Amino acid sequence: MVAPVPYDRPPIQFGPSGQEATDPGRPYVGFDRHRVYSLHSLWQDSAYLLLGFPLALVAFVVMAALLALGGGLLITFVGVFVLTAAVFAARAFAIVQRGMLQRFLAVPSPRPMYRQAKGTAMRRAFSALGDPQSWLDILHAVVSFPVAVITWLVTVTWWTLTIGALSYPVWSTILRAEVRGGVHDLTDELGLSLWQGAAMYLALGLVAALLLPPLLRLMALLQGGLAQVLLCTRAEMQQRVTTLEESRASAQAAQTTELRRLERDIHDGPQQRLIRLQMDLARARRKMDSDPDGARDLLEAASNQTRDTLHELLNLSRGLAPPILVDRGLEAALRDRGLEAALRELCVRSTVPAELTVDILIPLPEEVETTIYFVATEALTNAAKHAGAGAAIIDVTSDGRTVTVTVADDGRGGAAPAPGGGLAGLSDRVAGLEGTLSVSSPPGGPTVVRAVLPCG
């Protein structure tokens, strides 16, 4: 009898050190491929291309003027300020361009961190001039113009062609009626009757209409792609660096927390026992002559104490590195069997009866396996200690790029990561591997702990 896993309430995501994370931070995806043949895409692409041209035109003109002026005046101080004005103008255009990418093409366009400087105007000018993104902005302002010309022309031409061909019967009839001297268009040139002409134009219009969406998409990709490459790649890099730094920080935090926990566990457990052992042995020594029976009892107690200490130390070392994983992990041939075997053993040893399902297709890196094991251990321990659960399930699945471990129990819920506690340590560990940990534990239960780790 395994508890069902209702997931109706959205789980809370936890970031490093157990803080609640509101935005899991999707990695940069790239062009969002809307369906090419959709009216929505057509409008968006057309709007983007049509609006893009005037923007590019203005940007180009302003840039050319400022660059020429600034370059010419460079020998004097004024040149620097003019160039700075160019930089800021380019920056403004870049911001608008990024907005358009986002709005019309649904491309996530992160804004790069521009270099900030305080102080004198000179200092600010120089810092702006020294920022590589500034020059990328300027380059884009200049280079996007010819591209915009082409794409705009294609857009306008093809729209006209499509609408014109499809509405041929209408305007052709009007023209023929109104224009003196008749009309001599393609229909007449080919010697076709009016009906045949209409049919031909209709066919033409249909072909044009069919080609319109993909053609516009291509144009949008061209123009948008250029903008993306020049304006957004730096920002992506910066974001990546930040993410990596954060994950490294959480990995370090996790390690520190664990070391501290280890120190406390050793102090509270084996250390106390050994001191007591010292006391008992010293007392036994003293009693040897005066009270041999008493001494014998003390020695027996001391023997028990030693055995208990050994058990505690064994448990502690298990908490550091699960023995099976250490052994089997080294044998590449056995691969996932190591993790599955360790989890199976965990279920068997667990106070709360746990059912295990494992479905992994590819071998996992060692640190991922270890983290999965710890998630399972921590969740089961909490289920037994705090939630008073009667049953639990552990599920591990992988889709090639990520591996998801889910542990659910039917206990009384109410779990939350306290700072310095097990769940917080877990979320640090998971964040250290750039994974996500989410805990859904409403008061009254059930509790579901889910960790998603990248393994590609």
Add this chain to the structure above:
Amino acid sequence: MRVVVADDSVLLREGLSLLLGDGGHQVVAAVGDGPGLVAAAMEHRPDLCVVDVRMPPSHTDEGLRAAVEVRRHWPDAHILVLSQYVEQSYADELLGSGDGGVGYLLKDRVEDIDGFLAAVAQVAAGGTVLDPQVVAQLMGRRRHHDPLATLTPREREVLGLMAEGRANGAIAEALVVSLGAVEKHTQRIFAKLGLSPDDDSSHRRVMAVLAFLRA
């Protein structure tokens, strides 16, 4: 003697109680945290409190805090503090909290039961006891011009034992020499180090030696 024992570990509370029982003392209360110690000390007014430094709620120096607190309300309280590691600042704070009747020992000192019981008796009688390892650490510090260099090895031994809080008689016993020899040594030490002639009070002697060693 009536003793109050304070340690957060049940194992050690029990062990200490049994040990003190063997030595003919009566454990009137055994507590597991700082506030508990203060309450028990004020209620029972024992001849001695044996206190572990690391206790809840802070798990850092709770025992020390409680000991100082007790001595604030009841200056004549005699307290022996046990610690797992040597912490100079604990020794300083304890010694500064009054005029004798305090001791600071490492937990593994209990292995020498006779020595432990002797320290218990000494602190209960108003003397001062400092763990040899604490003293060794102080004496081992290197200074610019080592004033201890002027002492003979024997005199350094005597100085160390003085810092541990032993009276002349106990020093004589430990070094297996006559009382008179020890007295001569101590006089020479005080002369060489430029300290004022020693008092009867062991506590003040310890303070003087420590002050010298720490300078």
